[in-house]
Amino acid sequence: MPRFIRGIQTSAAPRPAMGLDPPDKPGDDGNGGAERHTMTTPHTFALRGRTLAFRDDPFRVGPDAAVETCDDGAVVIADGRILEVGQASNVLARHPGVEVDSYGPDALIMAGFVDSHAHYPQLEIIGSYGEQLLEWLEKYTFPTEIKYSDPQYARAGAETYLDGCLANGVTTASVFSATYPASVEALFEGALERGMRIVSGKNMMDRNCPEALRDTARSGYDQSKALIEKWHGRGRIVYAVTPRFAVTSTFEQMEAMGALCASILPR
Numbered sequence: 001m002p003r004f005i006r007g008i009q010t011s012a013a014p015r016p017a018m019g020l021d022p023p024d025k026p027g028d029d030g031n032g033g034a035e036r037h038t039m040t041t042p043h044t045f046a047l048r049g050r051t052l053a054f055r056d057d058p059f060r061v062g063p064d065a066a067v068e069t070c071d072d073g074a075v076v077i078a079d080g081r082i083l084e085v086g087q088a089s090n091v092l093a094r095h096p097g098v099e100v101d102s103y104g105p106d107a108l109i110m111a112g113f114v115d116s117h118a119h120y121p122q123l124e125i126i127g128s129y130g131e132q133l134l135e136w137l138e139k140y141t142f143p144t145e146i147k148y149s150d151p152q153y154a155r156a157g158a159e160t161y162l163d164g165c166l167a168n169g170v171t172t173a174s175v176f177s178a179t180y181p182a183s184v185e186a187l188f189e190g191a192l193e194r195g196m197r198i199v200s201g202k203n204m205m206d207r208n209c210p211e212a213l214r215d216t217a218r219s220g221y222d223q224s225k226a227l228i229e230k231w232h233g234r235g236r237i238v239y240a241v242t243p244r245f246a247v248t249s250t251f252e253q254m255e256a257m258g259a260l261c262a263s264i265l266p267r
Contacts, residue, residue: 044078046092049103051075052110053085074100075109112171119176120161120187121145121154134247137209145203146212148178154186162190162198172197176242179203179213181223188231197236202227204257205248217256224260 051073058066074088076095084091092098103109121144128140148154165173177183177200184202191198204220205213215223224241232239241257243249249257 043099044076044083044095045099045101046077046095047075047103047109048088048092048100049073049107049109050105051085052108054111071105073109113169115165115170115173115175118161118173121148121157121176121178121183123157123161123164142210142213145178145183146210148183148186149180149212151182151186154178154180154183155190158183158186158190162187162194162196165196166194172199174199174240176200176244177202179205179215181227184227184231188234188237191237192235195236197238199238199240201240201242204243204253206250206253208248217250217253220253221256221260224257225264228264 049072051068051070053068053073054066055068056066060066068086070087072088073086074091075085076083076091076098084094092100119141122141125140125144128136130136131139148157161175165171173196175187175198177187179202181202184200187198187200202220202223204215204224206216206220207214220243224239228239228241231237241261243254243257246254
């Protein structure tokens with residue numbers, strides 16, 4: 001089982017906060033007894049153990065030059081941001097008296113994995129019979145996503161998905177929700193509590209889908225805009241304007257989404 005220090009960012013990539021960060025919750029929460037430090041941790045501390053760090057682009061410099069490993073490494077973190085990674089004897093000497101969480105030789109301290117494409121409402125239909133795409137959507141996917149109009153159902157599904165991500169080392173993900181704002185809110189609320197970076201947005205579909213899942217160019221625009229204003233940039237959350245795909249969105253809806261992006265992107 002992986003052990004996690006959640007909600008940590010590198011100092012090279014700060015993000016503005018537009019709301020309250022998750023509270024610090026010390027104690028054993030599945031991290032093997034180590035204290036959980038979130039983005040709001042107000043002090044400096046270090047992790048010690050075997051480390052693996054990515055120093056450069058492996059396609060540019062080659063994999064050997066891009067990756068650095070230390071059998072006895074250290075990661076120093078202050079106020080939720082990574083300050084330094086390297087050989088423990090060198091790194092810790094530059095931070096005398098720093099609090100150290102030691103993980104021993106059997107752990108590997110590294111950046112969390114990134115899942116670049118997931119549909120969290122589809123978690124419960126994994127293993128469904130392999131129909132063709134459109135038949136699979138109509139028979140399995142759309143009926144399941146309709147359930148996510150219920151905020152409590154959506155929250156339970158989001159909790160299961162996010163906990164599954166962490167159990168497998170995924171701390172960042174680009175995730176499809178359903179067409180209901182409640183499905184997005186549930187995912188973002190759970191991610192904020194866990195200090196995870198989640199990129200998501202409400203799906204938009206105004207054709208070729210069940211009426212219960214269908215929105216319009218206008219409602220998709222308005223609901224997406226409201227969610228952006230509430231959630232984008234809170235903690236580590238990123239909002240993605242999300243028409244599902246061309247088959248389920250009219251030209252009018254795609255135009256509306258283009259107009260929404262143009263209205264919020266910096267010029």
